[in-house]
Amino acid sequence: MAETTLETRASGAEAAPPMAEGNLLEVRDLEMHFAERSGWLRRSRRVVRAVDGISFDVRAGETLGLVGESGCGKTTTGRCLVRTHAPTGGRLMYRGGDGREVDLAALPHRDLPDYRRQIRMIFQDPFSSLNPRMTVRDIIGEPLRVNGVARGAELDDRVADLLVRVGLRPQHRSRFPHAFSGGERQRIVIARALSLDPRLVIADEAVSALDVSVRAQILELMVTLQRERGLTYLFISHDLSVVEYLCDRVAVMYVGKVVELGPTEELFTRPQHPYTQALLAAVPQPDPTRRNILTQRPLEGEVADPADPPPGCHFHPRCPFARDICRTEEPALRPTADGRRVACHFAEELSLPGLAVDDDAAGLSDPEDT
Structure with missing residues (x-):
């Protein structure tokens, strides 16, 4: 993408094709490029391709995991989807509660409030995401008040109900955040996200800052709330064990691109992209039956610079299966025979072991023999 495309697209973009039935959100060729200026006069600049042309769908009622290294x-x-960042390219086709389809990427800011009520975000750190000078009542009730949904006694009742739903006592709504533990604070964050009855919740590392036992409780809470309220989740995480438990499907990202997308069980047991397999190999497995030989071969090299990615497949400098075509031609994210999507030239030829699969069943072969 040329540097001139760093300007956000105009709202008068060409009409998009109709969305597929059952999809709540369709992301098409999404780009988010940042210009970094440097030098004495700050004239020189480089383009950081943080998100570089990704496409995926989020189905109504599902939990889609979005994983990858830092x-x-x-x-x-995630921030593009809630329009904290204005995308520099692509479409974000969203089907609203009234059935109308709209491209969120092309919406001017004055038209965003209605959709920000339907798409909410849960942030990673429950300590910094809560204003220490506000009471729990004010924190949870602020979206209701700002959007003119409730005031006075009605607002109090709604806050009390939300606290009960996330497992907290409504009597504590006059307390400040410092009076709560990390897990309790994250429950408050979740209550605030749910205050406007959203349809899509984007959870950005929502449990990574919590202890293991508390993490399990929050995940159970999210599952319960999804079932009760018909929520759809986009769950962003680097913790694959959490993703395996919570998500219906998983999209794997590497240097601004989606490299594999498919149902969780299939992706975890039979990965088709070498990067996905490398991530799975790094997952600690206390159960010896879930280990495989490649867990002893850690992924080498550093993540590519998004401002200067390598040519061809961005993963090829770290890939043990790379061939000449990988160094010159970028693989497209394409469907495979089993219905998944993968960006690898040799996905059908590789036999990559996953979790909970023995080596014989996986057809494990040495990288040198491939």
């Missing part, structure tokens, strides 16, 4: 662009993707 710096892969998954958090930036």
Whole structure:
């Protein structure tokens, strides 16, 4: 993408094709490029391709996981979906509660409030995401008040109901955030996100700052709330064990691109992209039956610079299966025979082990023999 495309697209973009039935959100060729200026006069600049042309769908009622190493662009993707960042390219086709389809990427700011009520975000750190000078009543009730949904006694009742739904006592709504533990604070964050009855919730590392036992409780809460309120989740995480438990499908990102997308169980047991397999190999497995030989071969090298990615497949400098075509031709994210999508030239040829699969069943072969 040329540097001139760093200007946000005009709202008068060409009409998009109709969305597929059952999809709540369709992301098409999403880009978020940042210009970094440097030098004495700040004249020189480079373009950081944080998100570089990704496409995926979010189905109504499902939990889609978005995973990858730090710096892969998954958090930036989430912020584009709630329009904290204005995308520099692509479409964000969303089907609203009234059935109307709209491109969120092309909406001017004055038209965003209605959709920000339907798409809410849960942030990673429950300590910094809550204003220490506001009471729980004010924190949870602020979206209701700002959007003119409730005031006075009605607002109090709604806050009390939300606290009960997330497992907290309504009597504590006059307390300040410092009076709560980390897990309790994250329950308050969740209550605030649910205050406007959203349809899509984007959870950005929502449990990574919590202890293991508290993490399990919050995940159970999210599952319960999804079932009760018909929520759809986009769950952003680097913790694959959490993603395996919570998500119906998983999209794997590397240096601003989606490299594999498919149902969770299939992706975890039979990965088709070498990067996905490398992420799975790094997951600690206390159960010896869930380990495989490649867990002893850690992924080498550093994540590519999104401002200067390598040519061809961005993963090829770290890939043990790379061939000449990988160094010159970028693979497209394409469907495979089993209905998944993968960006690898040799996905059908590789036999990559996953979790909970023995080596014989996986057809494990040495990288040198491939």
